[in-house]
Amino acid sequence: MFDDDAIGSAIMSETARAWLNSLTSLYTPTSSQFDAAKSHRASIEMRLDAYLGLHDMFEIGSLRHGTGIWQYSDADYLASLKGVQPESPWTMLNRVKDTLQDRFPNTTIVVRRPAVVCRFSDGMVEVVPAYPAASGYWMANPADGWMKTHPKEHNKYVNDVNAKHNGGAKTLARQLKIWKYLRNVPVSSCYLEMRAAKHLDGESSYSPFWDLYLALDKMYEANLAAMNDPTGLGSRFGACSSESNRQDALSKLGRAVTRANKAREYEADGEHAEAIEQLKLLFNR
Incomplete structure (x- = not known):
């Protein structure tokens, strides 16, 4: 028989970082899936x-x-x-x-x-x-x-920032895209990827909960405005294909910022169960 108390204890003991890592791994495709x-x-x-x-x-x-x-x-x-x-x-x-x-x-x-x-x-x-x-x-x-x-140059830019943070840029970009798809947010995946890389390009280190919150918050504070090409080569990156989509995305982004910030605060205080609940709300899990 299963020990319900033991199972409950194991669930409660899961750290918020482990939960976030598991979610990221779940949505990481294998080399053969495409x-x-x-x-x-x-x-x-x-x-x-x-x-x-x-x-x-x-x-x-x-x-x-x-x-x-x-x-x-x-x-x-x-x-x-x-x-x-x-x-x-x-x-x-x-x-x-x-x-x-x-x-x-x-x-x-x-x-x-x-x-x-x-x-x-x-x-x-x-x-x-x-x-x-x-x-x-x-x-x-x-x-x-x-x-x-300039797709080849953009790829190099993301790779360079990613190497600087030991994989952090691509991890953050993937998490932003998971949020986009699971919450049905009408925002460009390319925009999210370049925003993630641009954010971490200006940081000295990568902190998963802080940077998830900050990346979302920066986009919200910018009202999902088009961003300059960080390589300085191409056109600006637009976030949404229409104004109605931008308004829809901004509404969902505002809620995401609040949830990511609460998850960050709970995780910093060691309240992992509460942080995980906020992550579940953030990613619609």
Whole structure:
């Protein structure tokens, strides 16, 4: 028979940091979980090259950065197109969508700026079409028009900050994304990742509960305003695709700040059960 008192004691003795670590580990994908989605890369690349012309196609996004979220992240690729950049990014996105739809007629393919999303039965692939610039690439801005991006340089920036804090930047970015998905917050994953890295870039050390709270609070105090590219190379990073989404995200962010701060205070005082309750509210667990 199970000893209910012993089980209860074990639960009560769990530290808040152990709970947060377990949650982060749970949503960290294994190296093989996206193999099915990635298996479509070659056929996508061949189709785009044959019909639109490609300079290159390479992996970007959270999986490439090591901040992907199990059950939520996709396999993401930037497709550098040949030819003349059209006036409207919608022209580019629709061309890519139509080209891929003809190749995969039984697959649902939709435009979700800045990407063309291919919902294969065994995994989702996001193709971000772009045109090469003198430096970086021109891609569709999630809000409107074109924006310049430097995905390779952004990846290096995150990696450098992450190394400075022994993995803290990617851990913090992943936790912000877990909050986004589990609380259904309409905010850009890229924005969260760059905010996490930018925050820790200015810190001398990484403290999980302090930095989770501070990263959330800084975004709230900034009203989820677009942020400058911390590399100084590209366009500003927007947080949300519309004003209504920004207001929704801000409302949820305000509650998150309060809960993260309470969790921080309880954890600092050694009141782990109370801290865990606040973390459960924060992450909707």
